[in-house]
Amino acid sequence: xxxxxxxxxxxxxxxxxxxxxxxxxxxxxxxxxxxxxxxxxxxxxxxxxxxxxxxxxxxxxxxxxxxxxxxxxxxxxxxxxxxxxxxxxxxxxxxxxxxxxxxxxxxxxxxxxxxxxxxxxxxxxxxxxxxxxxxxxxxxxxxxxxxxxxxxxxxxxxxxxxxxxxxxxxxxxxxxxxxxxxxxxxxxxxxxxxxxxxxxxxxxxxxxxxxxxxxxxxxxxxxxxxxxxxxxxxxxxxxxxxxxxxxxxxxxxxxxxxxxx
Amino acid sequence: xxxxxxxxxxxxxxxxxxxxxxxxxxxxxxxxxxxxxxxxxxxxxxxxxxxxxxxxxxxxxxxxxxxxxxxxxxxxxxxxxxxxxxxxxxxxxxxxxxxxxxxxxxxxxxxxxxxxxxxxxxxxxxxxxxxxxxxxxxxxxxxxxxxxxxxxxxxxxxxxxxxxxxxxxxxxxxxxxxxxxxxxxxxxxxxxxxxxxxxxxxxxxxxxxxxxxxxxxxxxxxxxxxxxxxxxxxxxxxxxxxxxxxxxxxxxxxxxxxxxxxxxxxxxxxxxxxxxxxxxxxxxxxxxxxxxxxxxxxxxxxxxxxxxxxxxxxxxxxxxxxxxxxxxxxxxx
Numbered sequence: 001x002x003x004x005x006x007x008x009x010x011x012x013x014x015x016x017x018x019x020x021x022x023x024x025x026x027x028x029x030x031x032x033x034x035x036x037x038x039x040x041x042x043x044x045x046x047x048x049x050x051x052x053x054x055x056x057x058x059x060x061x062x063x064x065x066x067x068x069x070x071x072x073x074x075x076x077x078x079x080x081x082x083x084x085x086x087x088x089x090x091x092x093x094x095x096x097x098x099x100x101x102x103x104x105x106x107x108x109x110x111x112x113x114x115x116x117x118x119x120x121x122x123x124x125x126x127x128x129x130x131x132x133x134x135x136x137x138x139x140x141x142x143x144x145x146x147x148x149x150x151x152x153x154x155x156x157x158x159x160x161x162x163x164x165x166x167x168x169x170x171x172x173x174x175x176x177x178x179x180x181x182x183x184x185x186x187x188x189x190x191x192x193x194x195x196x197x198x199x200x201x202x203x204x205x206x207x208x209x210x211x212x213x214x215x216x217x218x219x220x221x222x223x224x225x226x227x228x229x230x231x232x233x234x235x236x237x238x239x240x241x242x243x244x245x246x247x248x249x250x251x252x253x254x255x256x257x258x259x260x261x
Numbered sequence: 262x263x264x265x266x267x268x269x270x271x272x273x274x275x276x277x278x279x280x281x282x283x284x285x286x287x288x289x290x291x292x293x294x295x296x297x298x299x300x301x302x303x304x305x306x307x308x309x310x311x312x313x314x315x316x317x318x319x320x321x322x323x324x325x326x327x328x329x330x331x332x333x334x335x336x337x338x339x340x341x342x343x344x345x346x347x348x349x350x351x352x353x354x355x356x357x358x359x360x361x362x363x364x365x366x367x368x369x370x371x372x373x374x375x376x377x378x379x380x381x382x383x384x385x386x387x388x389x390x391x392x393x394x395x396x397x398x399x400x401x402x403x404x405x406x407x408x409x410x411x412x413x414x415x416x417x418x419x420x421x422x423x424x425x426x427x428x429x430x431x432x433x434x435x436x437x438x439x440x441x442x443x444x445x446x447x448x449x450x451x452x453x454x455x456x457x458x459x460x461x462x463x464x465x466x467x468x469x470x471x472x473x474x475x476x477x478x479x480x481x482x483x484x485x486x487x488x489x490x491x492x493x494x495x496x497x498x499x500x501x502x503x504x505x506x507x508x509x510x511x512x513x514x515x516x517x518x519x520x521x522x523x524x525x526x527x528x529x530x531x532x533x534x535x536x537x538x539x540x541x542x543x544x545x546x547x548x549x550x551x552x553x554x555x556x557x558x559x560x561x562x563x564x565x566x567x568x569x570x571x572x573x574x575x576x577x578x579x580x581x582x583x584x585x586x587x588x589x590x591x592x593x594x
Contacts (some may be wrong), residue, residue, distance in 0.1 A: 002593075025524055025543075026524065051349040084375060094322075116367050119371075121372065121375040123372070124375040124376060129340065148321060151281070152280065153461065153462055157456065158456045158458055159455045167445075169524045205367075213381070213382060214411065215409055216397070217409070218412050219409075220407055226570070227572055228570065230575075237575060238586075252475060252532050253499050
């Protein structure tokens with residue numbers, strides 16, 4: 001597995017430019033939540049991502065789903081940022097390009113690093129209330145009602161706009177992309193590329209340079225795994241499997257698997 | 262002066278004390294780490310009527326407990342708890358802050374780290390001290406297929422959230438002595454921006470699939486709904502449960518509650534059978550805690566086969582049928 005990942009051993013960071021371009025599942029649910037709210041209450045949706053130029057694919061997907069416009073934060077200086085610096089950079093972009101925002105929606109975590117930290121840290125940066133791991137949310141006037149399941153507690157919470165909510169993958173199943181949306185995504189590209197200087201940020205304060213955490217190394221925990229390969233007719237394979245592992249299997253299922261005679 | 266002894270703090274997350282012992286596990290690990298740093302292990306407890314937990318933490322290794330007690334802290338509140346932790350950390354300057362990676366902890370710790378302008382490593386599965394006296398935080402990366410070791414070289418405190426169940430708690434000692442530092446609710450605490458409308462404790466979910474000792478997982482390689490059903494018979498014979506990949510559930514060969522994967526159920530069986538699963542990260546992230554893996558796939562190069570202890574190169578359904586036949590023979594005996 002490890003060798004197939006686009007890992008850059010020199011900088012100890014993920015080569016996101018080589019990873020397959022696909023919107024993170026939880027973020028898709030967050031976008032669906034935004035689309036649902038727009039249907040009910042109106043509004044204007046800006047999709048924002050930070051990454052290498054290839055990340056444009058993800059924003060096209062966002063436009064195809066129905067986002068009104070997109071911001072793509074892309075700059076070599078931004079590469080290798082940890083969550084502290086990622087949230088810092090995103091917040092500056094929101095302040096400049098979406099100064100009157102009401103609601104920030106994020107996926108509750110990503111499938112690659114799964115830190116789930118950018119959302120809460122972005123709320124701090126913007127100095128607004130934040131609620132994480134939300135199952136369901138509704139807008140009532142200027143208040144957001146959310147439901148979530150947190151550590152065995154079923155909670156109903158309320159907060160005022162502006163606020164930030166991170167959405168899990170329980171509800172807000174992403175809609176199928178309509179054909180017209182697909183056309184929009186290729187014809188009318190409302191994607192604004194944003195660099196560090198557009199944000200007025202000194203490059204030494206961001207990216208890998210500015211990040212308080214440093215990666216020492218990355219390794220595969222299963223690298224040394226002993227692997228037995230069995231081939232041939234299924235019946236023979238199964239016989240060999242039991243010959244080698246019948247006592248282990250029997251121990252786990254707490255049944256005697258010894259063959260009679 | 263006591264300020265000179267570096268402190269390792271553990272956030273007291275007591276809300277599910279009896280089900281989730283992560284705070285105690287962290288006190289135990291902090292005690293090991295403290296030995297290497299000549300540091301002192303401390304806990305923080307915020308809430309109302311928390312003496313029971315203060316006592317428990319001292320019995321499990323805390324040498325000092327910082328307590329902020331007030332009626333307004335009775336229910337967990339991210340906003341208030343973050344502000345309290347920030348103020349305490351600014352005053353007492355701990356070297357390290359450890360937080361259990363509960364849902365609350367994973368919402369709380371990032372905000373504390375942000376306010377303190379320091380780094381935070383998520384969901385650690387290992388904590389050590391290196392020769393430079395730095396906290397080495399081992400965390401899963403890329404859905405858990407890789408591990409990465411992270412340090413926070415300059416900023417303090419060094420912060421980590423830690424996955425429950427990684428470290429062993431120290432057996433309690435109710436004779437243990439610890440200092441209790443009771444602090445008043447600080448003046449001018451901002452009001453909570455999030456209003457709690459209702460909070461209902463639910464019994465811990467019945468996690469059959471997650472707790473099963475044997476799981477039989479099937480993927481698209483089972484090549485049809487009727488063949489997929491054979492996995493249920495195999496699981497029955499093994500006293501196990503059936504899991505499925507996303508394509509299988511989308512094809513309606515299995516119910517959605519069987520989904521195993523990164524955004525779905527995380528399983529930890531002693532033995533996992535993986536039938537016709539290629540091993541996409543979205544799935545394998547949910548099985549990293551499996552003990553012994555037996556994978557069956559026509560493609561010997563499938564990622565799943567590389568993760569397996571036994572890789573069987575054959576048609577998944579035929580091996581499933583052969584296993585059922587052989588098990589019936591042996592169990593009848």
